[in-house]
Amino acid sequence: SQTIHQWPATLVQPVGSPLSLECTVEGTSNPNLYWYRQAAGRGLQLLFYSVGIGQISSEVPQNLSASRPQDRQFILSSKKLLLSDSGFYLCAWSSGSGSGSYNEQFFGPGTRLTVL
């Protein structure tokens, strides 16, 4: 069966510090991978998605970046965090096969980031 891991679960970082959040998927190959941010009481904002190793698409301009060094690894980074980067970060995967028309997403447990 497939599983998705995210770490750390919680993180408190000072403004201006770097960030690295990691997401790994097990039990599937060539997944589509996604990073979302969720502000308190709000919906999901898609940050990045990837359809393959080294292929990253950004949805919104910001001081975050993403990388996919391996097929089932997705990393969210920042060189200098801003207060506005605080939020709940969710990684998700969906099947990379077919047209994607019927693809459901499977979410990780999330990382709660607080920037002080």
Added chain:
Amino acid sequence: SQQGEEDPQALSIQEGENATMNCSYKTSINNLQWYRQNSGRGLVHLILIRSNEREKHSGRLRVTLDTSKKSSSLLITASRAADTASYFCATLSGGSYIPTFGRGTSLIVHP
């Protein structure tokens, strides 16, 4: 921009009652999905309904889709306190593999 918009934003009911949440969207879709999120946790996929389907059931969940009105509803029958969560709809359009999520409905079921 948001494709799916849930209504109501918040819903508070007693255990045993039915809960109905609605989702409206703007453009043609391939499918619509409903997800559940417990506080501080990731989203869990509940049901996917395709554009050529009108109704789908899963346990106490019933989802309807009206493509002419561009709307869907999620009905939870005989609600339980454990159903307390936020519920999101998400749509997939064209050849996209990127679902667009609404802002969610916060459901509270009082024991």
